[in-house]
Amino acid sequence: MRYITTPIYYVNDVAHIGHAYTTIIADTFARFYRLKGHETYFLTGTDEHGQKIEQAAKLKNFTPKEYADEISAEFKKLWDEFDISYDKFIRTTDENHTLSVQKAFSKMFEKGDIYKGVYEGFYCVSCESYFTQTQLVNGCHCPDCGKKTELLKEESYFFKLSNYQDKILKWYKEQEPIIPKNKASELINFVEGGLKDLSITRTSFEWGVKLPKELNDDKHVVYVWLDALMNYISALGWGNDGQNMKFWPAHIHFVGKDILRFHAVYWPAFLMSLELPLPKFIAAHGWWTKDGEKMSKSKGNVISPKEVVDIFGLESFRYFLLREVPFGNDGDYSQKALITRINAELSNELGNLLNRIIGMSAKYSQNIIESKNVQEFFNEELKECQAYLQNAISFLENIQPNRYLEELFKALALANLSISKYEPWNLIKNNENAKANALVALCANILAKVSILLFAAMPKTSLKIAKALSFEISTLNYKKIIEENKLLNFKTQICEVLFPKIESKEENKQESKQQEQQTTNLAQIKIDDFKKIEIKVALVKECENIEGSEKLLKFKLELENGEIRQVLSGIAKFYKANELIGKQVCVITNLKKAKIFGHESQGMILSAEKNGKLTLISPESFIENGALIG
Ligand SMILES: [Zn+2]
Numbered sequence: 001m002r003y004i005t006t007p008i009y010y011v012n013d014v015a016h017i018g019h020a021y022t023t024i025i026a027d028t029f030a031r032f033y034r035l036k037g038h039e040t041y042f043l044t045g046t047d048e049h050g051q052k053i054e055q056a057a058k059l060k061n062f063t064p065k066e067y068a069d070e071i072s073a074e075f076k077k078l079w080d081e082f083d084i085s086y087d088k089f090i091r092t093t094d095e096n097h098t099l100s101v102q103k104a105f106s107k108m109f110e111k112g113d114i115y116k117g118v119y120e121g122f123y124c125v126s127c128e129s130y131f132t133q134t135q136l137v138n139g140c141h142c143p144d145c146g147k148k149t150e151l152l153k154e155e156s157y158f159f160k161l162s163n164y165q166d167k168i169l170k171w172y173k174e175q176e177p178i179i180p181k182n183k184a185s186e187l188i189n190f191v192e193g194g195l196k197d198l199s200i201t202r203t204s205f206e207w208g209v210k211l212p213k214e215l216n217d218d219k220h221v222v223y224v225w226l227d228a229l230m231n232y233i234s235a236l237g238w239g240n241d242g243q244n245m246k247f248w249p250a251h252i253h254f255v256g257k258d259i260l261r262f263h264a265v266y267w268p269a270f271l272m273s274l275e276l277p278l279p280k281f282i283a284a285h286g287w288w289t290k291d292g293e294k295m296s297k298s299k300g301n302v303i304s305p306k307e308v309v310d311i312f313g314l315e316s317f318r319y320f321l322l323r324e325v326p327f328g329n330d331g332d333y334s335q336k337a338l339i340t341r342i343n344a345e346l347s348n349e350l351g352n353l354l355n356r357i358i359g360m361s362a363k364y365s366q367n368i369i370e371s372k373n374v375q376e377f378f379n380e381e382l383k384e385c386q387a388y389l390q391n392a393i394s395f396l397e398n399i400q401p402n403r404y405l406e407e408l409f410k411a412l413a414l415a416n417l418s419i420s421k422y423e424p425w426n427l428i429k430n431n432e433n434a435k436a437n438a439l440v441a442l443c444a445n446i447l448a449k450v451s452i453l454l455f456a457a458m459p460k461t462s463l464k465i466a467k468a469l470s471f472e473i474s475t476l477n478y479k480k481i482i483e484e485n486k487l488l489n490f491k492t493q494i495c496e497v498l499f500p501k502i503e504s505k506e507e508n509k510q511e512s513k514q515q516e517q518q519t520t521n522l523a524q525i526k527i528d529d530f531k532k533i534e535i536k537v538a539l540v541k542e543c544e545n546i547e548g549s550e551k552l553l554k555f556k557l558e559l560e561n562g563e564i565r566q567v568l569s570g571i572a573k574f575y576k577a578n579e580l581i582g583k584q585v586c587v588i589t590n591l592k593k594a595k596i597f598g599h600e601s602q603g604m605i606l607s608a609e610k611n612g613k614l615t616l617i618s619p620e621s622f623i624e625n626g627a628l629i630g
Contacts, residue, residue: 002033002040003247007255008047008090008231011071012056015078016295017288017333018256020305021321025285025401026254027084028322032396032456033251034085037475041247043235044079045090046072050224051128054207064207068093078306082314083459090235092209092227100234101227102212104274109215113163113273119156119199122149128204130154157201157211157220164269165195171268171278178264179283179399180328183257187264198266200226229267233276250279252399257328260284283399286330303333315458316342316499322401322457339502349412351498353447354465355548356416360424360440361492364433369469371445371487373438381418385411385446386485392453393482405457408450415446444469444490449481461498468495496550534590535606535629537619538565543577549597553577555605557587560626565589568601574614586617586629 006026009019023044030042048068057067068091076089090097108114121130124142130152137143168191171177178184201211201220208221232253236244255263263282271278287294290301309317320338323345325331361369375382392407418439427436448471455462455473466473470491480486541564542556551570558564567587586606594601606617619627 001247001251002030002038003236003250004030004033004040004042005232005250005253006044007253007259008045008092008228009075010047010050010052011068011075012052014071015075015305017303017305017308017321019075020078020082020317021288022254022256022285023079023084024082024318024321025327026252027086028318028401028456029252029254029396030085031459035452035455035473035475035478037478039247041088041236041244042086043088043090043232044084044086045088045231045235046075046092047224047228047231048072048091048093049208049221049227051202051205051207054205055128057207065093081306082309088235090231092231094234096237096240097231097234098209100239101209101222101230103239104230104270105222105226106212106214108159108270108273109212111273113160114157114200115160117156117158117197119154119158121152121154123152124149154203155219156199156203158197159200159226159269159273161195161198161266161269164272165191167272168195168265168268175278175280177279177281178260179252179281183260183284183328187261190261191265195265195269199223225262225266226270229262229270232267232279233274238276249277252281252283253279254283254285257284257286281399284328286325286328289330289332291334292332308338312338312342312502315461316346319346319405319458323405324402326402327400342499343501345409346499347501349409349416350461353412353415353443354468354495354498356419357440357444357447358468358492358494358548360436361444361490364424364428364440365437367492369441369444369490369492370437371441371489373434374441374445374487377435377438378418378442381414381442382445382485384414385449388414389449389453389482396456401457404453408454411446411450415443418442441487441490444492445481445487448488448490452478452482464495464498468493494547497548500551531630532590533588535586536560536589537584537623537625537627537629538587539625540580540583540585543580545572545577546597546599552597553580554599555580557585557603557605558625559589560624563626565602566600567603567605568596568599569605569607571605571607571614571616575616580616583616584618584622584625586619 004026006022009015026042026044030040033040046068053068054064057064060067072091079086079089105114119130121132122136122140123130124145124147126147127142127144129144131143131149135143136149137146140149141147142149169188172184172188176184178187200223202208202223203219206221208224209227211217211220211222232250233245233248236242236247238245253263260282268278288303289295290303293299293301295302305317316338320341323341324337361367388407388411392404395403395407422439424436424439427433427439447465448469451462451465452473462473470493471477471488481488536559538557538559540555541558544554546552546554546568549572551572553569553572553575555567555569556564557567588604588606591604607614608617
């Protein structure tokens with residue numbers, strides 16, 4: 001059983017890169033365990049109670065519930081768009097959750113872990129919040145708004161956190177649940193410093209879970225942290241039908257480092273009071289900055305995960321987040337770093353390897369790859385690959401996703417290097433066909449093994465590779481080719497380019513609004529400037545798709561006196577190759593020759609494009625081929 005959770009996200013904010021990061025990491029682990037054959041439950045959701053929500057709703061003239069409904073739905077929509085494989089999306093306003101919180105409160109009360117007392121704290125009237133002395137600025141001022149606070153007393157229920165101090169320390173020492181490990185010492189110091197009993201109700205606002213009826217105390221609502229933490233078990237049916245409690249205890253609670261204390265001190269104490277087992281890992285990640293600066297609304301540099309995904313694709317975004325930062329450290333998001341990873345790793349190592357395998361198998365063995373001779377010729381490489389894969393698994397199990405990806409890419413590099421080292425084209429020339437085919441099979445097996453393990457991080461990419469090599473990403477194959485280290489045979493088929501290289505032009509798309517204006521105000525030119533461009537009418541004699549590209553068509557164009565030119569054009573999404581044969585098009589004929597995808601292009605076919613539509617430019621009536629346009 002593997003139970004994986006994200007924190008529930010507070011509905012006072014829209015989703016930013018930090019939310020996406022936690023959720024994508026948790027999704028990666030859920031996918032990994034599912035594929036490995038564990039029964040897995042993946043929970044995410046929203047935290048919807050508390051004074052801040054009550055206030056924010058008032059400002060918008062909403063009820064707190066209406067307000068929470070709206071923001072919660074936005075989170076859910078984004079995770080659905082990102083194909084997050086959660087099993088349940090919990091909301092703390094769900095009726096079952098409320099019942100579960102009240103049950104927990106009753107149980108702790110009956111046990112003697114909750115008592116009624118007086119809460120004393122420094123109260124900021126304009127923020128309607130209490131602060132402890134240590135939180136205050138300049139002795140007595142509110143850390144949020146800077147106004148002077150007053151020492152106030154309020155009736156409150158308390159949880160006897162002090163009862164659990166020793167047990168929490170024992171848990172840290174025996175089980176080592178805190179990831180990364182260096183965060184544990186801070187917590188140990190904090191707990192050893194002495195735990196004060198925790199105020200777990202409030203009377204200053206209403207938007208929260210009421211106390212259980214039998215306490216007959218309407219004024220109080222349950223403090224948001226007790227309410228929120230309970231989601232991890234209420235989601236499994238604790239205090240209700242209990243139908244998914246078989247998944248408890250959680251395998252990993254993923255949290256941001258700011259809420260580690262709540263999860264590593266209060267939560268285990270609540271669980272012990274409820275006599276439930278404690279989670280296996282609490283894994284705290286760091287923050288993201290943008291180009292070295294902290295993100296904030298006022299700076300206007302907050303990264304919208306949706307915008308990045310719209311431009312660079314979900315799979316690249318997932319890869320970048322998981323790969324860029326050692327888990328637990330702070331990370332920096334920059335478009336440049338993302339593009340470098342796409343070009344150098346996803347395109348050069350991963351996408352390129354698939355292309356090479358497809359190309360070689362088509363040339364040497366009619367798309368059939370047989371693995372019978374791999375061990376004979378390449379046993380060392382197989383062993384090396386297996387070592388990388390074992391490392392990758394062990395890094396992932398120990399919650400170091402960046403190192404897991406690093407190891408997988410070492411395996412890919414091994415395959416790519418083997419091709420340059422053994423030069424299959426020369427093997428074929430020298431009639432060493434068996435060895436050449438074994439080399440292709442080695443590479444295909446490495447790529448297949450990597451794809452199975454990469455599925456957790458980049459599910460869509462792995463499925464595309466599996467389709468191109470005709471094998472299945474499945475638990476059965478996980479056992480067979482990862483655990484038992486078996487080799488597969490393959491039949492290859494053409495596949496779109498997995499990660500087209502990002503050219504500098506596209507790099508700037510995200511910040512291109514200004515540039516767009518500039519291009520519409522192009523400098524004026526003289527007629528002589530225009531005359532430098534030679535445009536002619538040409539007849540399409542042949543037209544075909546280019547292997548490995550979903551964009552490009554290759555044309556043979558006839559100009560005057562039967563001259564034939566080869567021109568490539570990126571219009572395959574708009575036209576089928578065969579429907580263009582026999583048409584006349586307009587082509588720039590004095591453009592410098594270029595090589596695209598290994599094919600030479602001697603010109604450029606003119607077309608018009610707007611709002612995702614494209615049409616070729618043709619003469620209005622037939623005219624002789626080679627006619628000059630001007
Ligand atoms: Zn204040």
